[in-house]
Amino acid sequence: MKKTLRSLPRLLFLLVILCIVLAGCGSNNKPAQSGTIGPEFIKNETESTITITDPLGNEVTLPKNPQRVVSLYASYLDLWYEAGGKAIASVSSASLPEGVEDLGSMSQISPEKILALKPDLMILTSSMESQVALKDILEENKIPYLFVKYDLYQDYIDNLELMSRLNGTQEQVDPKVKEIEDKINATIDGVKGKTAPKVLIMFTTSKAISCEVSKGTTGNMVELLGGTNIVKDIPVEGETRVDFSMESIAAGDPDMILIKTMGDVEACKALVKKELESNEAWAAMRAVKEGKVYYLDKELFLNKPNERFPEAFETLAGYLYPDK
Known part of the structure; x- marks a missing residue:
């Protein structure tokens, strides 16, 4: 009798486990699956x-x-x-x-x-x-x-x-995503330890100029590559660009300026020339004096690069670290 009583807890435990397994087999629901945890959403x-x-x-x-x-x-x-x-x-x-x-x-x-x-x-x-x-x-x-x-x-x-x-x-x-991630990680690892440049990212149309913060696509890539975006303020939650201010960017004195264009590229360049190049504060900035003002490829930096992200990262790394 004592032996039977001692066996009961173990028997009950096994029955509970069996019920859980059977319940799981009878349901179509399953947790979200991924290589690891997966997107939180x-x-x-x-x-x-x-x-x-x-x-x-x-x-x-x-x-x-x-x-x-x-x-x-x-x-x-x-x-x-x-x-x-x-x-x-x-x-x-x-x-x-x-x-x-x-x-x-x-x-x-x-x-x-x-x-x-x-x-x-x-x-x-x-x-x-x-x-x-x-x-x-x-x-x-x-x-x-x-x-x-x-x-x-x-x-x-x-x-x-x-x-x-x-x-x-x-x-x-999944294998394609891993290949993309591996290429990007290799680019990021390749510039670790290098002096982080100060960067200004500008966004221009034929009518207006603004600056991109680190929550923008290009700003995020610059940050992941170790660069420092001189524009920090985010006035509205979810916004990726802020109004252009010559005083604030001149004070930041970036090492280089990256310009994204939307619409006709030549019209965008004409606006930059009209609004900025005649300004003494613009001409005095280190990036301008050293000729480190770059217009970015629209296919990689205006549109979402998607599977071309490795190319976009590599291109940015070339601008940020020309001796790479």
Whole structure:
């Protein structure tokens, strides 16, 4: 009798474990999976869906393997295709894949045009109010939507992982991501220990000039490469650029100036010449006197570089550390 009583706790323990195992086998739910922890915004994954907390704070459940995808942001369409997906329509882009309907400019998209396409997934940017305003219409029509926030290099990695899971292509995409990360880490390691340059990142159109902070795509890359961005202030949460001030940048006296252009490059250069090159404070800055003012490749630094991130990092490293 004593021997039987002593065996009871062990028997009960084994029964509890067996129940847990059987319960797990009977459920389609499983935790979000990745090579390691995975993006924090992924909350749950089943065989047919992924639940995330999107950049707007909404908890949304997205269908896997959508067939009628519409993207309202060109860089995100490129990212979707990089993750093995396909789309039926998108906004105008020089790299629009064959067979994808051209919806024209982002500012010309009407809700009626979107609904007529009968999408089973919409990809939008959380940084444009006009696209955020579509949320209620999409919900009313039961159209799943994915708002994407993508400013930093890590955002690229995280969103690519999410999209590869949605497309069921994670096994094919993960090795490519590792190769990209390895190349970038090699570039970062290659400049460790070098004197960190002070950098000014300017953003110009044909009509206005501003400065990019470290929360911008290029600012983040400069920071990861050990550079010091002389523009620190972020007046509004989520903003990546601040108003241009000759006094503040002259006081920072950068070692080099990197200029991003949007629109006609020659028109942007004309504005810089008109507004800056005649200013004594501009001419007195070390970067200007030493000829270290560089216009950046739009394909790598205005648009999201996506799979070309290694090339973008290597290009920046060449500017920051010319003796590399």
